[in-house]
Amino acid sequence: MTRTVTDTPSGLRGAGWALAVLGAATLVVVALTTPWRALPADAPPVAPDPARDFTAAQIARSESFDAVVSAPGYLSLGLTLIVAGALVGTPLGARLLGGLRGPWWLRVLLGVLLLSAAVEVLRWPLGMWSETYLREFGLSTQGWPAWSADRVKNIAVRTGLLAIMVLAVVALARRCRRWWAPAAIGAFALTVLASFAYPVVIEPIFNDFTPMPAGRLRDDLLAMAARDGVPVEDVLVADASRRTTALNAYVSGFGATRRIVVYDTLLRAPGDQVELVVAHELGHAKAGDVLYGTLVGGLAAACGACLLYLLTSAGPVRRRAGVASPADPRAVGLVMGVLTLATVLSGPAQNLVSRHIEARADAHALDLTGEPVVFAAMQKRLAITNISDLSPSAIEYLIYVSHPTTPQRIAMARSWARLNGMREP
Template sequence: MTRTVTDTSAGAPAGPRGAGWALVALGALTVAVVAFTTPWRALPADAPPVAPDPARDFTAAQIARSEAFDAVTSVPGYLSLGLTLVVAGLLIATPLGARLLGRLRGPWWLRVLLGVLAVTVAVAILRWPLGMWSETYLREYGLSTQTWPSWAADRAKNIGIGAVLTGIMVLAVVALARRYRRWWIPAAVGAFALTVVTSFAYPVVVEPLFNDFTPMPAGRLRTDLLAMAARDGVPVENVLVADASRRTTALNAYVSGFGATRRIVVYDTLLRVPADQVELVVAHELGHAKAGDVLYGTLVGALGTAFGACLLYLVTSAGPVRRRTGVASVADPRAVGLIMGLLTLAGVLSGPAQNLVSRHIEARADAHALDLTRNPAVFVSMQKRLAITNISDLSPDVVEYLLYASHPTTPQRIAMARSWALLNGVPQP
């Protein structure tokens, strides 16, 4: 039985109306922040335009290999996306989730957690063969160095982390709905806070579950990187090396966390390339650190999750949704499936917008690396090496670009470097 205790939001506008106004306000704020703070132009307006052209920098064989790899990996990728949407649709538009989860017994909080676990495991089982299918192609093309046990362990850890985070969110929503009529208010505040805390803790709680991190060995490279960071005005005590080679041959580096947990990490595979190219990659990451991109992304994401909490309240309060799912209230533990379906759908639908902003932020970091190193020739060489080694998609179609491209394509990044060279009077690579 659902029971309502104290409603601390007394005096606020009626539930749906208040949530609607909050939804509009948070949506407008998020759009305004993104619109006015996203670096829509990485280079000055007077930078000479250079058209991206894969054929200028890659051989016909390299382009064909990229296209072939994209063709075979796209099939399991799209099937996985389709399966995700089908399951979300069943949970949102039918009473299937409520009927299945209604079989669970125990205290309401236990049924919520068991419901999250059941849905998570069921979806993971359905998607597992598609993951194996994709992994076989990664091995065939030489990108994966994993054994099946290590691959399964990584996948299980990812599923477990997702289940824990989802369990916290769903349990909080149901608990708040059981206590407050206007549960969207504390839910929005809690969603904002959880996003910030998770991003802050991720480098020291989650990342060590997948990789071991060690300080970069003392030597010329480490000295040069720290000197470059000092020249850039970015306080960096160390650069960490992740033992990524135990699962991939891909080259990568990244910055994560903020404040006390901020770290710049390079894959150990990256240390095998020429030192000036490593410096170029780290200069790109310094651009992220200097601009505070992780904190910025966290705060924008937190606004988005607060917006999502209000939207969740409105959607789950709608009569058609309740009738279709057979769930009268989010306070009912059987609503777990509905909540998870809506969270999944929101993640898919928001992906293109997140990628759009991410591509411009990555382009700004590229421009920062060029300004710091002033060596577009090395930049182009590094981009070519990354694309060939990682078998990047050099010409993604519109759908793939919208759904998956969090970075500009390699030809776009190379074209920007050539534009930067023309702008700064440097020989065009």
């Protein structure tokens, strides 16, 4: 039998006040930590212009690639929203999970597994569709067995984290009326824990890492990090070439676990361009972007817990979803639907902040290396190799684009060069 803990007006008011306070705190932290201007106010403005840096053939290839991958991408997004909306607005989830038997916690875990599996089965053909275009344009180097294995691992990680969250929500709802308070604390703590655990627990699931061989490039990268005042334990090479031809690098971890990670595909680029990519990533570490991002993510997760309480405690929402309370294991679908919608709807705001943070890291790379010409050449190499979208539509820019476009980044390098009296790319 399901134990039902009903909400009270005071509980709803408490959750509402907590949501308001946490939401305000989140906005304040975002406002104070986001670099709304990457360059000084007196930096000369330079308009982005793809035609200035890319040939007509390169622009056409970018547009062709974007056109073909957009279809499965938008369909996948639409499918996600439709399923989430159905789980929140209809009794679909409760009916699908109503036949499960066993202890409440087992029904919750099975419910998360079954609903996640159903969604992934629907999305699998769309993933294959997109993968065929990645291969056609030379971005993917995987066979279907390796692609499937990586996709299954990704699904397993996401489903595992989701199961922990949903199980915690139902367990708390069964124990206390005002479960929003421990849920908010737990959501914050889980976000922080996941951020710290990701480099040592999750990353090795998807890539093998080997120390970069001793040599000039490794010495230069470590020297640049030291000059920048960013302690780095090691320089690692990720075996990205087993799945892609794309170029990338990043700085991962905190304190004793911080390391520079370079895709093995990037090692084919000239050393000075590799250094600029790493200089950008050092900018994130220098500014504490991961730490501030973790703080914002934790506060947003706490807000989400309060919002989840308010929505799942609302009578109309519960009636439409066909459940008596979030303590009912059949409420798994409702909880998953709310979490999915919140994640998708918050995406544009996250992208807006991310673009400014990435622009600051670009400015940091220019300040650290003093090489705007090399910076522009590196950005062109990245865009051509990764087939970046040079002129995304307004909708794509809003929903998907988490970095400035390549023309915007090159334009900033030109502005930086003019500001500092150096040769313009």
